[in-house]
Amino acid sequence: MASNPYFSLAVLFVAALGFGLAPLGLAKLWGMVFSPPKPNAIKNSIYECGLESKGDAWMQFRSAYYLYAIIFLIFDVEAVFLLPFAVAFTGLGVAACVSMLVFVLLLIEGLAWAWAKGVLTWA
Amino acid sequence: MEEGLKIELGKQGVFVTTIEELYNWGRRSSIWPMQFGLACCAIEMIATTMARYDLARFGAEVFRPSPRQADLMIISGTVTKKMAPQVVRLYNQMAEPKYVIAMGACAISGGPFKQGYNVLKGIDRYIPVDVHIPGCPPRPEALIQAFMTLQKKIDGQNLTGEGRPRHLDAEAQGEFPVPVQGEHDLEPSSNRLVWPLPMKTGIRD
Numbered sequence: 001m002a003s004n005p006y007f008s009l010a011v012l013f014v015a016a017l018g019f020g021l022a023p024l025g026l027a028k029l030w031g032m033v034f035s036p037p038k039p040n041a042i043k044n045s046i047y048e049c050g051l052e053s054k055g056d057a058w059m060q061f062r063s064a065y066y067l068y069a070i071i072f073l074i075f076d077v078e079a080v081f082l083l084p085f086a087v088a089f090t091g092l093g094v095a096a097c098v099s100m101l102v103f104v105l106l107l108i109e110g111l112a113w114a115w116a117k118g119v120l121t122w123a
Numbered sequence: 124m125e126e127g128l129k130i131e132l133g134k135q136g137v138f139v140t141t142i143e144e145l146y147n148w149g150r151r152s153s154i155w156p157m158q159f160g161l162a163c164c165a166i167e168m169i170a171t172t173m174a175r176y177d178l179a180r181f182g183a184e185v186f187r188p189s190p191r192q193a194d195l196m197i198i199s200g201t202v203t204k205k206m207a208p209q210v211v212r213l214y215n216q217m218a219e220p221k222y223v224i225a226m227g228a229c230a231i232s233g234g235p236f237k238q239g240y241n242v243l244k245g246i247d248r249y250i251p252v253d254v255h256i257p258g259c260p261p262r263p264e265a266l267i268q269a270f271m272t273l274q275k276k277i278d279g280q281n282l283t284g285e286g287r288p289r290h291l292d293a294e295a296q297g298e299f300p301v302p303v304q305g306e307h308d309l310e311p312s313s314n315r316l317v318w319p320l321p322m323k324t325g326i327r328d
């Protein structure tokens with residue numbers, strides 16, 4: 001077994017696991033002996049606040065905002081790629097320029113689609 | 124262990140201690156207060172934490188915005204009857220061991236607003252207070268003294284037997300009922316377990 005090339009890896013893995021778990025176990029032991037918990041309904045409530053939380057967390061909310069996030073992404077990604085492109089512009093060949101153009105057009109197409117759908121007007 | 128022997132050993136470079144001492148040293152040297160202020164006294168509390176008075180010397184400068192991480196509640200100001208349930212609820216949400224300093228005339232008795240219909244006449248009606256500091260407002264030095272008093276109190280506690288801290292006493296009650304707004308007053312108007320002796324005065328409370 002010790003001749004297995006993965007043996008040292010297994011030993012290290014167990015050691016690493018022990019290194020992580022031992023302090024946790026010790027802390028838990030210390031907690032059990034020296035600071036036993038006194039739980040109650042208020043302390044165990046999910047959200048710590050002076051006021052009782054009202055309503056259900058499983059509610060529906062308007063998803064309209066996600067469209068704005070996606071459209072923002074168009075400009076965001078565009079800027080990220082356009083900046084290095086512009087910096088290296090003088091040293092680039094025709095192929096690079098064309099592929100960049102295609103990329104920008106693809107993004108613009110997305111924007112145009114959203115615009116045509118009326119996403120840009122807040123309803 | 125005798126104090127004299129300990130000092131003698133200390134001179135020889137031998138340091139002896141007990142679990143109890145270490146435990147209490149740990150408790151008293153990192154009392155993290157909860158970050159909230161209720162009225163004008165809070166300004167003095169803020170001043171206490173700042174460079175001039177430097178609460179960090181007592182290991183208590185880490186004001187926690189969550190009751191789950193706080194050890195100490197400083198009631199710094201007027202507790203209105205509207206606010207009292209929230210304060211008690213937050214106290215309930217703090218993890219043991221927890222301490223309370225009632226800072227200023229308002230927190231200990233209602234202070235200048237004692238006659239007001241909407242002011243709680245002392246937070247010790249609902250939660251156990253460890254240290255009361257009088258004053259309107261108490262100066263930062265007074266708050267620091269309250270800290271030192273609390274530290275002394277913690278230091279003097281035994282971990283076992285009579286008078287041990289509440290969190291080590293399995294029997295001790297850990298929940299303090301939150302009052303609700305009644306028709307004329309908070310209900311109940313006090314927690315009989317922490318406020319057993321109502322003063323027999325002519326003044327209605």
Ligand code: SF4
Pocket residue numbers: 162163164165199200201226227228229230234235258259260261
């Ligand atoms: S005791 Fe005085 S300073 Fe403190 S909150 Fe009351 S009125 Fe304000």
